[in-house]
Each structure stands twice: as structure tokens, then as C-alpha cells.
Amino acid sequence: xxxxxxxxxxxxxxxxxxxxxxxxxxxxxxxxxxxxxxxxxxxxxxxxxxxxxxxxxxxxxxxxxxxxxxxxxxxxxxxxxxxxxxxxxxxxxxxxxxxxxxxxxxxxxxxxxxxxxxxxxxxxxxxxxxxxxxxxxxxxxxxxxxxxxxxxxxxxxxxxxxxxxxxxxxxxxxxxxxxxxxxxxxxxxxxxxxxxxxxxxxxxxxxxxxxxxxxxxxxxxxxxxxxxxxxxxxxxxxxxxxxxxxxxxxxxxxxxxxxxxxxxxxxxxx
Amino acid sequence: xxxxxxxxxxxxxxxxxxxxxxxxxxxxxxxxxxxxxxxxxxxxxxxxxxxxxxxxxxxxxxxxxxxxxxxxxxxxxxxxxxxxxxxxxxxxxxxxxxxxxxxxxxxxxxxxxxxxxxxxxxxxxxxxxxxxxxxxxxxxxxxxxxxxxxxxxxxxxxxxxxxxxxxxxxxxxxxxxxxxxxxxxxxxxxxxxxxxxxxxxxxxxxxxxxxxxxxxxxxxxxxxxxxxxxx
Ligand code: HEM
Ligand code: SF4
Numbered sequence: 001x002x003x004x005x006x007x008x009x010x011x012x013x014x015x016x017x018x019x020x021x022x023x024x025x026x027x028x029x030x031x032x033x034x035x036x037x038x039x040x041x042x043x044x045x046x047x048x049x050x051x052x053x054x055x056x057x058x059x060x061x062x063x064x065x066x067x068x069x070x071x072x073x074x075x076x077x078x079x080x081x082x083x084x085x086x087x088x089x090x091x092x093x094x095x096x097x098x099x100x101x102x103x104x105x106x107x108x109x110x111x112x113x114x115x116x117x118x119x120x121x122x123x124x125x126x127x128x129x130x131x132x133x134x135x136x137x138x139x140x141x142x143x144x145x146x147x148x149x150x151x152x153x154x155x156x157x158x159x160x161x162x163x164x165x166x167x168x169x170x171x172x173x174x175x176x177x178x179x180x181x182x183x184x185x186x187x188x189x190x191x192x193x194x195x196x197x198x199x200x201x202x203x204x205x206x207x208x209x210x211x212x213x214x215x216x217x218x219x220x221x222x223x224x225x226x227x228x229x230x231x232x233x234x235x236x237x238x239x240x241x242x243x244x245x246x247x248x249x250x251x252x253x254x255x256x257x258x259x260x261x262x263x264x265x266x267x268x269x270x
Numbered sequence: 271x272x273x274x275x276x277x278x279x280x281x282x283x284x285x286x287x288x289x290x291x292x293x294x295x296x297x298x299x300x301x302x303x304x305x306x307x308x309x310x311x312x313x314x315x316x317x318x319x320x321x322x323x324x325x326x327x328x329x330x331x332x333x334x335x336x337x338x339x340x341x342x343x344x345x346x347x348x349x350x351x352x353x354x355x356x357x358x359x360x361x362x363x364x365x366x367x368x369x370x371x372x373x374x375x376x377x378x379x380x381x382x383x384x385x386x387x388x389x390x391x392x393x394x395x396x397x398x399x400x401x402x403x404x405x406x407x408x409x410x411x412x413x414x415x416x417x418x419x420x421x422x423x424x425x426x427x428x429x430x431x432x433x434x435x436x437x438x439x440x441x442x443x444x445x446x447x448x449x450x451x452x453x454x455x456x457x458x459x460x461x462x463x464x465x466x467x468x469x470x471x472x473x474x475x476x477x478x479x480x481x482x483x484x485x486x487x488x489x490x491x492x493x494x495x496x497x498x499x500x501x
Binding site for chain 2: 088116228
């Protein structure tokens with residue numbers, strides 16, 4: 001399967017939140033399909049750990065120029081997914097289409113993924129002791145359907161497809177908005193943000209000065225977790241160095257001691 | 271005739287040191303597979319046995335079972351280790367000023383002098399002027415203590431994570447792992463010197479008698495010997 005990317009266009013969004021609702025519906029339907037819950041149960045249970053797509057609404061600017069913006073908090077399906085790197089049970093994998101997915105069967109709820117995620121995405125369910133986050137609807141996508149959020153969007157503010165096509169379309173839209181408004185629009189996440197996360201597979205078309213309002217972090221970091229990665233390499237190197245150094249010293253010491261004893265013997269004889 | 275001896279380690283020191291080895295071994299063995307997939311074989315070995323006994327041969331669950339089990343071991347060892355640490359820490363704080371962790375002489379030149387003495391002992395195999403601990407031992411005692419304090423504090427932050435913000439938890443996670451790595455490498459060096467045949471007397475004192483022959487101390491820890499004589 002070719003790399004899939006989702007894109008959220010802040011300009012085309014009408015804040016209807018159909019994406020969020022369809023995401024919730026899809027997660028409930030999945031439970032019904034898998035025989036985990038019946039329809040009534042799955043509709044009534046709140047199951048907050050299934051809120052993969054959380055809109056955060058706020059007003060920016062001062063009246064009369066104030067307006068609403070909606071930041072979406074969700075998994076970005078990072079190229080170098082730090083959650084996948086840290087998960088001790090191998091529960092997190094990247095599908096061939098690029099979706100970073102937690103396998104609930106292998107998840108032990110240690111919350112390491114949350115320690116590593118610079119976007120604070122995986123949520124821990126106290127109910128069943130497992131971590132949850134957006135799966136990129138990989139089951140739908142691998143069967144030729146669109147992600148449920150994308151499918152629901154009435155204005156194509158949420159769109160998806162093969163990486164090249166989506167990035168091309170996103171850049172086209174950003175250029176158009178820049179031309180029409182005179183403000184610079186960019187495609188957040190299309191290019192590598194840093195080594196820790198790489199590029200994102202959920203990108204956003206946004207006006208450059210509004211990155212913060214949309215809670216789009218251009219330097220997603222977890223400094224000590226990054227040092228931890230470096231320390232692991234340094235630790236391996238140091239362990240080898242200590243092993244070699246001590247062995248060499250021991251051989252040297254045995255030899256030197258022999259010589260010393262021989263020297264002493266000689267001086268006694270004289 | 272019984273040779274005169276010097277008390278090197280109290281019975282509490284010896285008791286704590288012995289059990290610390292057990293707990294650090296447990297904590298390391300249970301922590302390593304969480305830290306790095308290079309050590310997943312430990313978790314696979316355990317997980318395989320658990321799943322075999324449970325009749326669940328689903329291969330997805332092997333690593334998960336092993337890691338779950340090791341986490342329980344890690345947490346239990348951590349609690350027990352903390353409990354036995356309490357009397358040791360109290361005794362250490364009471365006599366902290368008389369411990370041999372403080373430099374015999376201060377200043378940068380004293381450090382080089384100390385390193386020079388270590389070279390005399392371990393490279394030239396000549397007589398060196400040591401206190402109870404040489405400069406390297408003092409440095410490693412400090413390093414190990416700092417690492418241990420960081421490991422324990424960060425470990426408890428990780429255990430009580432539900433009450434703490436994400437930023438702090440991730441700092442604790444990094445600090446726990448980094449201080450473990452520094453500790454582990456320092457311990458390898460510590461173990462080499464501790465089990466080195468040249469240091470048999472100290473090994474015997476720590477694990478068996480708590481005492482060292484006075485003649486040995488006079489020869490190998492001359493500064494300490496002089497200090498003891500003055501007392
Ligand atoms: C005594 C207090 C300690 C506590 C409360 C503690 C607790 C923890 C916790 C909660 C974790 C996270 C994994 C999990 O949730 O199970 C962890 C990881 C770990 N611990 Fe400890 N621990 C302690 C001491 C030690 C010691 C003494 C060592 C080794 C000498 C050690 C080595 C490790 C390692 C290597 C990891 C994996 C770290 C990583 O993957 O980032 N711990 N510990
Ligand atoms: S909580 Fe689950 S998915 Fe997250 S790191 Fe732990 S085992 Fe892996």
C-alpha cells in the first residue's frame with residue numbers, strides 16, 4: 001500500500017464537527033462488528049478513550065476582528081513515531097500505508113508511549129488498562145474506504161489519499177490562500193519537523209502566524225527522552241570500552257606482577 | 271597468634287551491600303527489557319513460560335506477558351529495596367562527615383595527585399599513598415550515590431504518574447534511564463576493581479569479616495592507617 005496522508009485545511013473547515021462524530025461512530029461500530037458490545041451498550045457508554053479527534057475551539061483576535069479557530073488534537077502518525085520506538089511490548093507498529101497503530105492485544109498499559117509522544121496523544125484508559133489513540137482507520141483504508149473523519153467532512157476540509165497527491169493539493173491550496181489573503185499559508189507537517197518525529201502523516205494547512213492558535217508545535221520535543229536515546233547508544237559504547245579496558249588491564253597486570261616477582265627474586269639472589 | 275585487624279565495614283554496611291546487590295540485579299534484569307529491545311530475550315523467555323503454562327500460545331502475547339511480569343518484579347523490588355534502604359540511609363547520614371567519601375586534600379592538583387597514586391598502584395604496581403578509598407573510589411561513590419538518588423526519585427514519579435503532569439513524567443522517565451546507564455557502566459568498573467585479585471582483602475572484608483589485617487592497611491591504605499593511629 002502506498003503512503004497515505006490526511007490533511008486538515010483550517011480555511012475550509014466550517015466547524016460542524018462531523019469528523020469527530022463519525023470517528024466516534026466508527027469506533028462504536030467497530031466494537032459492534034467485533035462482538036465486544038451490542039448496539040445499545042456501544043451507544044450509551046461514553047468511552048472517552050475513543051475520542052481520537054478532539055476539537056479545541058477558541059476565539060482569536062479582538063472584536064470586531066475576532067474569530068473562531070478550531071485546533072484538532074489527534075495523533076499525527078509521525079514518520080519516526082517515538083511511541084513505536086519506546087513501546088516495550090512491540091504493540092505499536094506502522095502499517096504499510098503509514099498509519100501508526102496500537103495493537104490492543106499486546107498493550108500492557110505501561111504508558112511509555114505517552115512518555116515519548118511530544119504531542120501528548122496516547123490516552124490511558126483506567127477502565128481497561130490500555131493505551132488508545134487514532135488508528136488512521138487503517139482497517140477501512142486497507143479495504144479501499146476513506147478514514148471516517150475524512151468521509152464525514154462536507155467541505156473537503158479533511159481530505160486524504162496517496163502522499164504525493166495530498167501534499168500537492170495541500171500546497172496548491174496554501175498558495176491560493178496566500179495569494180487571495182496576502183498572508184502566508186503553509187502546510188504544517190509535510191516537511192520534516194525534526195529528527196525526533198520526522199514528517200507527519202496528518203498535515204495541516206494553516207496561516208503561518210496562527211500555528212500557535214491551532215496548537216501546531218513546530219518543535220515537538222521531549223528533551224530528556226531524546227537524551228535517553230543518546231544515552232542508550234553511549235551506554236553500549238561505554239560498556240564495550242569498559243569490557244576491553246578491564247580485560248586489557250587484567251592481562252597487563254598479570255604480566256607486570258610476574259615481572260615484579262621475578263625482579264624481587266633476582267634481587268634476593270644477589 | 272591472631273593478627274591485629276581494623277574494622278573496615280560495619281555489619282549494617284555489609285548487610286545492606288549484600289542485599290543491594292540482589293535488588294540492583296533484579297531491578298536491572300527487569301528494567302533492561304523495558305529500556306531496550308536488545309534485552310527483549312529476557313522478557314521472551316519469561317513470557318514464553320507464562321503463556322505455555324497458561325495454555326495461551328498466541329505469539330502476540332509472549333512479549334506482553336514477559337514485560338508485564340518484569341514490571342511487577344521491578345515494582346516489588348523497588349518497594350522492598352526502598353524499605354531496606356531506610357536504616358542504611360539513616361546510619362550514613364549520622365556519620366556522613368566521618369565517611370571516606372570526602373577528599374583527603376582539596377583542589378585540582380590534589381585530584382591529579384590522586385590519579386597519580388592510582389596509576390602507581392594499578393599501572394606501576396608500586397606502593398601508593400591511599401586513604402580508606404582512593405580518588406577513583408571517592409568519585410565513583412559520589413557518582414553512584416547521585417545516580418541512585420535520581421533513580422529512586424524518578425522511579426517513584428513513574429509509579430505515581432497519575433498524580434503528575436506529562437512533562438514531568440517524561441523528564442523522570444529520561445532521568446531514570448540515563449542515571450541507570452551511568453550507574454550500570456560505573457558498576458561494571460566497580461565490580462572489576464572489587465573482584466580484582468589485588469583487592470582480595472577488601473573483598474573479604476566486605477563479604478565475610480568486615481575487617482582488614484592491620485599490616486595490610488598499613489601497606490595499602492597508609493593514609494587511613496595514619497588517621498587511625500592518631501585517633
Ligand atoms: C527504587 C526505586 C525504583 C523505582 C520506584 C523504579 C520504578 C520504575 C518504573 C515505574 C519504571 C517504568 C517502567 C514501568 O512502569 O514498569 C522503571 C523503569 C526502569 N528502571 Fe526502575 N525503579 C527503581 C529503581 C531502579 C534501579 C535501582 C534500577 C537499576 C539499577 C532501575 C532500572 C530501570 C530501568 C533500566 C528501567 C527502564 C527505563 C526506560 O525504559 O526508560 N530502576 N523503574
Ligand atoms: S501503553 Fe501499551 S502501547 Fe503504550 S507503550 Fe505501553 S504497551 Fe506500548
